[in-house]
Amino acid sequence: MPETRDEDTAVRGLDALELQPRRGTTDRSPGQVLARAWAVTWPKLAALTLVLVAWQVVVWSGWRSEWVFPGPDRVLPTLFHEITTPEFWEAVRVTMRRAFTGFALALAVGVVIGLAVSRFGPLRVAIGSLITGLQTMPSIVWFPFAMLLYGISESAIMFVIVLGAAPSIAGGLTSGIDYVQPSLLRAGKAMGLRGVQHYSLLIIPAALPMFVTGLKQGWAFAWRSLMAGELLVIINQQNSIGWALSQARQLNDAERLLAYVIIVLAIGVLIDLFFNWADRSLRRKWGIAR
Amino acid sequence: MTTITASRTDANAVDIDDISKVFGRGQGAVTAIDGMSIHVRKGEFLAILGASGCGKSTLLSLVAGLETPTSGNVSVGEHRVAMMFQEAALFPWLTVGANVEVPMKVDKVPKAERDKRVADLLELVRLTGFDRKRPHELSGGMRQRVALARALAQDADVLLMDEPFGALDAMTRDILHDELERIWRERSLTIMFVTHNVREAVRLGDRVVLLSSRPGRLIAEFEVAGERPRRIDSALIAEQAAGITDRLRAEVARHA
Numbered sequence: 001m002p003e004t005r006d007e008d009t010a011v012r013g014l015d016a017l018e019l020q021p022r023r024g025t026t027d028r029s030p031g032q033v034l035a036r037a038w039a040v041t042w043p044k045l046a047a048l049t050l051v052l053v054a055w056q057v058v059v060w061s062g063w064r065s066e067w068v069f070p071g072p073d074r075v076l077p078t079l080f081h082e083i084t085t086p087e088f089w090e091a092v093r094v095t096m097r098r099a100f101t102g103f104a105l106a107l108a109v110g111v112v113i114g115l116a117v118s119r120f121g122p123l124r125v126a127i128g129s130l131i132t133g134l135q136t137m138p139s140i141v142w143f144p145f146a147m148l149l150y151g152i153s154e155s156a157i158m159f160v161i162v163l164g165a166a167p168s169i170a171g172g173l174t175s176g177i178d179y180v181q182p183s184l185l186r187a188g189k190a191m192g193l194r195g196v197q198h199y200s201l202l203i204i205p206a207a208l209p210m211f212v213t214g215l216k217q218g219w220a221f222a223w224r225s226l227m228a229g230e231l232l233v234i235i236n237q238q239n240s241i242g243w244a245l246s247q248a249r250q251l252n253d254a255e256r257l258l259a260y261v262i263i264v265l266a267i268g269v270l271i272d273l274f275f276n277w278a279d280r281s282l283r284r285k286w287g288i289a290r
Numbered sequence: 291m292t293t294i295t296a297s298r299t300d301a302n303a304v305d306i307d308d309i310s311k312v313f314g315r316g317q318g319a320v321t322a323i324d325g326m327s328i329h330v331r332k333g334e335f336l337a338i339l340g341a342s343g344c345g346k347s348t349l350l351s352l353v354a355g356l357e358t359p360t361s362g363n364v365s366v367g368e369h370r371v372a373m374m375f376q377e378a379a380l381f382p383w384l385t386v387g388a389n390v391e392v393p394m395k396v397d398k399v400p401k402a403e404r405d406k407r408v409a410d411l412l413e414l415v416r417l418t419g420f421d422r423k424r425p426h427e428l429s430g431g432m433r434q435r436v437a438l439a440r441a442l443a444q445d446a447d448v449l450l451m452d453e454p455f456g457a458l459d460a461m462t463r464d465i466l467h468d469e470l471e472r473i474w475r476e477r478s479l480t481i482m483f484v485t486h487n488v489r490e491a492v493r494l495g496d497r498v499v500l501l502s503s504r505p506g507r508l509i510a511e512f513e514v515a516g517e518r519p520r521r522i523d524s525a526l527i528a529e530q531a532a533g534i535t536d537r538l539r540a541e542v543a544r545h546a
Contacts, residue, residue, distance in 0.1 A: 008416060014465055015429065184379055191393045191440070193392075202381070205381070206381070206383070
């Protein structure tokens with residue numbers, strides 16, 4: 001068997017040579033990790049400081065009186081006080097519950113529509129451009145209709161969230177399915193993948209990265225619709241972030257108002273970070289990006 | 291009624307009888323294959339050579355049953371057919387091991403047996419220890435070996451290969467020729483290997499068939515001389531390849 005062993009060595013040698021330069025990720029020392037963390041942190045801190053300074057400068061300029069436009073020196077303490085109160089957490093809880101429920105509904109509707117459109121040609125011709133059109137529609141215009149349909153209720157808000165988010169989710173799914181590489185489809189066909197397995201083993205995972213992009217966009221629309229909804233559809237005595245915002249306006253409490261604006265921004269950034277993380281790790285796993 | 295089929299498939303793995311394949315209709319119709327007959331013996335390594343437009347990929351799709359001929363008949367009897375392409379076309383979201391597992395999931399093979407067969411197949415293509423890697427972490431040659439393992443996971447004894455080494459560098463291709471030859475013998479496979487590389491055809495094939503272009507027709511057949519394992523740079527291969535290249539050139543020149 002000396003000949004076989006020869007071949008074996010040749011193959012293994014070639015594999016080793018081919019793989020060598022691909023090893024891009026080496027273990028980093030703790031110092032390097034810290035340096036890297038600092039490299040991505042300081043520009044953010046600098047930008048934040050700059051915003052705070054600019055804000056304070058505008059306040060000092062006396063452009064508006066301070067009870068309408070308070071500076072960070074007054075808003076930030078209000079914010080820190082606010083987040084220690086149970087009312088605040090109750091408001092966040094209600095708002096996030098609405099956000100997740102609405103998003104889950106939009107997800108279900110979006111997936112069904114997306115699958116149907118990608119599966120049936122006539123349906124795509126019929127409502128394909130409608131889906132794109134709906135995505136560009138400012139969801140706030142649905143509220144008067146939603147309030148007629150459902151009254152001043154959470155259902156009205158859910159209705160608008162679904163209308164706002166489902167088109168993006170459906171669109172992400174359809175384009176994900178449309179852009180599955182033809183070579184993979186051919187391989188799947190050659191392996192005899194069909195029916196449910198064609199979807200579960202090939203189409204769905206292949207479409208996943210673009211689907212996640214659709215989810216991310218859908219979330220953005222859901223979140224905007226929800227905020228608009230909580231400001232417009234004021235459900236009596238029901239605490240929420242939107243309710244807190246309109247309360248603060250009615251009481252001319254600018255500090256509290258701005259504190260809640262910052263909260264809305266922070267929640268948006270957090271969820272966006274999560275989607276980016278999901279997107280990146282998917283792409284890395286799929287080998288689309290490193 | 292099975293007598294004719296039985297006597298045929300006894301000796302042959304693949305019978306292609308006077309097939310034609312026309313794409314489209316009317317004015318825009320394109321004849322990809324016109325009256326082609328090829329009989330592949332059981333265990334034979336058949337190399338199929340042709341310039342662009344000879345319908346070689348169509349031919350393989352017909353044998354794989356992915357398409358049906360416009361006229362004529364393709365029969366593979368009881369044989370199971372698997373296919374490999376120029377791109378490995380591995381699923382990027384699956385590990386190497388999971389990729390090899392896919393055809394067995396289609397065949398509803400139980401998990402324990404799947405694991406065992408994945409290990410065996412990876413050993414066969416000398417990729418033991420790579421089962422948890424992802425396709426993008428491998429080189430082109432390694433990916434093609436995974437694709438080969440995945441094709442064999444279909445439990446196929448007829449392997450259709452559509453320029454499988456076309457995108458690889460010469461050194462890798464040379465080593466993969468040895469590997470494919472070894473696996474062909476170990477597994478008693480029947481192989482239909484499409485290529486446009488004459489030396490590759492002569493290096494690997496028991497027999498080389500030459501196809502014409504537009505429409506694809508069988509124009510010549512060559513039995514390859516020389517003991518295996520052959521070397522692609524041997525004088526005997528070069529000599530036979532030169533003769534076939536002349537025929538191929540004459541065929542291409544016809545379209546000038």
